[in-house]
């Protein structure tokens with residue numbers, strides 16, 4: 001239990017640092033993690049002793065370099081677990097996220113590495129790009145491996161959607177996409193959808209992309 | 224001194240090249256117009272400068288053919304100075320390439336083209352600031368207006384520098400680069416190490432070491448090194464852009480695209496545009512054909528027949544004149560009208576929109592939307608169309624596209640269809656030939672997509688802004704395309720016409736006709752003399768028609784052939800065997816096997832279609 005609370009606190013600090021660029025206050029962390037404020041303070045002072053956070057005068061806590069590293073390790077664990085639950089076991093996004101949130105604290109590094117290798121094997125282009133089967137038509141996507149990713153891809157977007165790219169699955173056209181500015185974090189507007197072909201706007205340029213390529217771009221809808 | 228013009232596709236490299244060298248090259252408003260390198264010489268201050276127009280690229284690390292071609296040239300130090308041309312309107316995306324080129328430490332200057340459009344859109348660029356950040360001279364030009372174009376070479380000669388800017392990469396990448404620069408004995412440069420991390424280069428030890436490192440990094444970041452690099456560069460580009468570009472609200476231009484790109488009315492519009500182009504070629508072409516042919520009959524041929532000459536002299540003169548009549552009178556009006564309209568379509572930027580609209584249907588044939596561009600180009604001439612296949616993805620896609628493009632009726636074949644079928648039988652008959660060809664193309668595509676092995680990637684195509692084509696540019700481009708026809712086809716036609724006249728005079732033609740009679744007459748139901756015409760059609764497609772006129776001795780073909788014979792002749796000669804230039808370019812681009820396969824297939828198709836129609840007419844099922 002203690003480990004879980006520690007790690008949640010670290011993650012919460014990390015998230016706040018990413019969002020605001022500032023440190024976190026104990027009350028915010030408590031709000032985030034669902035722990036009591038006293039408990040958070042206890043943990044924070046523990047963490048301070050082990051050198052993972054530093055305490056500022058104004059009452060905020062910051063992650064130290066070693067703290068950042070620790071938080072990144074947990075985040076990676078979380079990511080791997082969540083991907084595994086979603087993609088391999090077909091779990092719902094929310095559920096997978098919740099499960100990964102508890103599992104991340106207990107899985108050993110070895111487990112995570114093995115899982116990652118397992119995922120990687122399946123993640124080759126065969127799955128990432130349905131078109132690689134060489135069969136025409138867009139039905140090949142479902143038929144090929146029989147399950148659908150719970151991630152939202154560009155292909156699921158409709159006219160006028162403004163999205164932010166989460167990840168681009170490596171496949172044949174990955175390089176070209178990256179060169180055109182389709183990199184994680186980039187904002188994209190879907191301008192027009194014709195059948196499943198999309199006209200998107202990236203960096204002020206209009207780009208037409210085929211459905212199978214749109215499917216390899218995972219996005220998060222803004223607004 | 225050697226100067227290379229490098230830049231993203233569709234930024235105006237070719238237009239600048241033709242301004243600088245005076246060489247007319249293809250300039251069109253869609254990405255990927257130039258697929259091959261083209262050099263020219265420009266003389267400035269009594270020294271000659273060799274300028275090279277390169278295909279447009281998005282990156283120097285890319286895997287596509289043209290990116291590899293340009294990278295190899297840059298890495299082998301083929302240029303003393305690089306002129307990096309950027310689109311001022313889409314500066315951020317274009318800066319990405321500039322940052323990459325800067326890494327190569329070759330003296331360069333940056334040219335921000337399309338200044339006129341940027342100004343209209345309210346985009347102001349601080350060129351001084353950009354010059355300060357990157358350390359290279361920056362010019363703001365407008366190629367269509369000719370603004371500042373004259374400064375390019377002087378600035379490139381006197382002020383080109385290697386620049387001072389360096390992208391700050393992810394610290395893991397920077398560490399890896401430092402490691403790699405120590406790994407190999409011959410001290411790889413920074414850019415060599417960066418390329419090696421992406422598996423590009425020739426130094427085996429370096430590549431080996433880079434592979435291990437990039438594998439680790441891949442694992443760590445959960446994305447390939449190339450994506451990390453791309454992300455860093457885009458970030459740097461966006462920061463630079465924020466420092467140099469200010470935008471005041473300008474004109475919004477999305478209006479027309481709202482119509483062109485919606486399924487409705489976009490698709491009916493597309494069909495309408497292509498169809499009306501064809502009809503316009505038929506009508507305008509045949510109008511001028513009538514005029515010219517008649518003028519020849521009255522003013523030249525009639526007096527010639529009246530002036531009782533020596534039979535041999537008469538034969539030679541007659542063949543010569545009838546060749547000019549056939550070339551100028553018949554082929555020229557159609558071909559010129561076609562290229563004129565085609566130039567308009569290319570310059571507006573509608574091509575990429577066609578690709579977008581057609582993407583779905585093209586997937587059925589194992590292709591993707593971008594492949595429609597070479598197919599539409601193929602309506603003009605198959606040769607550049609087949610070269611343009613380089614732009615589209617994988618081997619499988621290229622193989623299918625090569626087949627289909629060769630079947631697309633080029634303008635020379637349009638001459639046959641329009642000149643024979645539309646003029647003598649009727650417009651509906653002419654359209655029916657197009658429909659038959661279309662059906663055969665679709666069928667071939669369906670079958671090929673089933674049997675061709677390999678992978679399919681899909682389309683990623685930039686859609687340029689719509690532009691109003693300028694009359695001068697359209698005329699210039701039509702002229703460039705037609706020039707080849709006048710300089711190569713016409714002389715060829717005249718020589719072969721005289722040659723035919725002579726061997727006809729001495730009776731050799733009957734020998735050929737007797738040999739080919741079984742096929743031509745019995746299977747296709749054509750008059751024996753048409754076999755020679757079909758054979759000449761292999762030289763250049765429209766020569767099938769022109770030679771037919773020469774052999775028949777009159778431009779009024781119905782005097783010597785029935786309607787159904789004319790129809791079958793047109794059908795067979797449009798379908799069967801691509802012309803020699805097409806076969807040659809197929810061989811160069813796709814290899815002997817594909818070239819042979821396609822030639823055989825089209826011969827078969829042509830004769831099969833002809834035979835079917837002959838059989839149908841024998842059964843009394845036609846007309």
Ligand SMILES: Nc1nc2c(ncn2[C@@H]2O[C@H](COP(=O)(O)OP(=O)(O)OP(=O)(O)O)[C@@H](O)[C@H]2O)c(=O)[nH]1
Nearest residue numbers: 233234235236237238251255256257279337365366
């Ligand atoms: N308004 C405007 N249009 C321009 C300018 N320069 C070029 N264009 C247009 O941009 C289009 C592309 O020009 P090209 O010269 O074919 O471009 P490119 O860089 O050679 O393109 P690729 O061969 O595809 O790499 C053409 O339609 C030109 O008319 C300019 O300064 N202003």
Ligand SMILES: [Mg+2]
Nearest residue numbers: 236237256257
């Ligand atoms: Mg060009």
